[in-house]
Amino acid sequence: MNQTSTLSVPERASSGILRGIVYGLITAAIWGAFIAVSRQGIHAGLHASDLAFLRYAGAGALLLPWILRHNPRTLAGVGWARGLILALLAGPLFVLVGASGYLFAPLAHGAVIQLGTLTLASVLLATLVLREPLGTQKAIGLLVLIAGLATIAGPALFEGNATAWKGDLLFASAGTMYAIFSMLIRHWKVNAWAATAIVSVVSGLIYSPLWLIFVGAQRLGHVPVWLLIEQVAVQAVLSGIVALFCFSRVIHLLGAGRAALFPALSPAAAILIGIPLTGDIPNLLQGVGLLIVSCGLLIVVLRR
Numbered sequence: 001m002n003q004t005s006t007l008s009v010p011e012r013a014s015s016g017i018l019r020g021i022v023y024g025l026i027t028a029a030i031w032g033a034f035i036a037v038s039r040q041g042i043h044a045g046l047h048a049s050d051l052a053f054l055r056y057a058g059a060g061a062l063l064l065p066w067i068l069r070h071n072p073r074t075l076a077g078v079g080w081a082r083g084l085i086l087a088l089l090a091g092p093l094f095v096l097v098g099a100s101g102y103l104f105a106p107l108a109h110g111a112v113i114q115l116g117t118l119t120l121a122s123v124l125l126a127t128l129v130l131r132e133p134l135g136t137q138k139a140i141g142l143l144v145l146i147a148g149l150a151t152i153a154g155p156a157l158f159e160g161n162a163t164a165w166k167g168d169l170l171f172a173s174a175g176t177m178y179a180i181f182s183m184l185i186r187h188w189k190v191n192a193w194a195a196t197a198i199v200s201v202v203s204g205l206i207y208s209p210l211w212l213i214f215v216g217a218q219r220l221g222h223v224p225v226w227l228l229i230e231q232v233a234v235q236a237v238l239s240g241i242v243a244l245f246c247f248s249r250v251i252h253l254l255g256a257g258r259a260a261l262f263p264a265l266s267p268a269a270a271i272l273i274g275i276p277l278t279g280d281i282p283n284l285l286q287g288v289g290l291l292i293v294s295c296g297l298l299i300v301v302l303r304r
Contacts, residue, residue: 004301023246024262030234030243032269037234038099040269044223048099048207051235055209058236060204063197075202075258085199086190089181091203091246097175105167111151113168115264117175118278119245122260125183132257137299145264145296151289179260185248186256192248198242261297268293 038051069165070076075083096112105113126132185195220228250259267288 001097004181016253020259022251023249023253024259025265027243027246027250028262028265029273030238030246030264031266031268033273034228034239034243035266035270036273037230041223041227041231042063044227046219046223046231047215048096049215050219051099051231052095053208053215055095055235056200056203057094057208058204058212059200059231059240060208062236062241063200063288064204065202066193066197067138070194070197072246075198076291078188078190078194078198079268082188082190083202086195086197087202087206089177089184090199092207093117094174094181097170099196101167101170103167104163107170109164109168109171112146114171114175115266116146116149117172117265118178119175119260121179122182123178123257125179126186126255126260129183130186132255134257135225139141141261141299144299145261145293146297148289148292148294149264149267150291151285154283154285154289168273171230182247182251184258186251190248192245192252195248196241196245216247226269236285264293265297 038048040046041051067076074080078086101109101114119142123134123138127134184190190198246264247259248263
């Protein structure tokens with residue numbers, strides 16, 4: 001007899017919550033590595049458009065065989081119309097919109113506004129569209145989590161020039177895009193592998209030719225080979241495949257509202273991963289912010 005079938009309903013629920021938390025922590029760690037490695041690539045002379053190409057061309061090539069084995073005419077039963085929408089929301093456009101915000105606003109604005117918008121919009125959509133209950137405890141956890149993000153950003157959150165509002169608007173747009181993506185994954189009941197393969201393959205097929213035509217690979221030739229290998233490993237394999245798969249599993253196991261809380265751990269993960277990459281040591285305020293974010297996450301995820 002299947003061991004899962006012998007578990008009681010509460011035991012199966014607890015098992016699902018635990019697995020969802022593990023998938024969520026993996027997602028946050030990989031997205032933190034994505035932030036740190038992307039910053040390293042930008043400092044080396046690459047642009048956001050180059051990073052998007054490395055991510056989706058690599059992930060698309062790796063997952064194309066999966067699509068070919070699962071009825072490519074209907075995109076594994078999801079349909080091309082829905083597949084294009086998912087790729088539009090979580091594909092290269094999402095990366096470019098979020099990265100473009102840094103042209104106008106400081107890094108701290110992106111960490112708080114983009115992730116804060118993603119969290120709040122996901123909870124709002126889950127409550128209004130998916131009918132997931134909000135509850136007082138969840139609302140308190142959200143407020144604690146946003147306060148933790150603001151603490152991590154520190155005084156830099158209040159810095160910015162006259163054009164910072166443009167960057168803030170781009171950050172909010174990127175966060176809203178991914179929130180809609182999370183809601184649609186749950187609403188359309190798209191399984192994790194299908195969501196991952198569709199976003200990667202469709203994005204790679206559309207974006208890669210456009211990048212080669214209008215941008216070109218000149219900048220890739222001016223960075224060390226080891227850096228390109230590192231970027232492909234993190235951007236394409238970890239962020240483009242593993243993290244997207246894990247996040248899709250979190251959505252199914254915990255719901256779209258609670259799943260959107262885990263990206264809030266990404267800035268803290270980026271700070272820790274960035275220590276050996278850039279030599280930046282987190283300050284006391286950032287450490288306190290990490291603890292606050294963790295408390296907010298636990299309040300929401302472990303609610304009764």
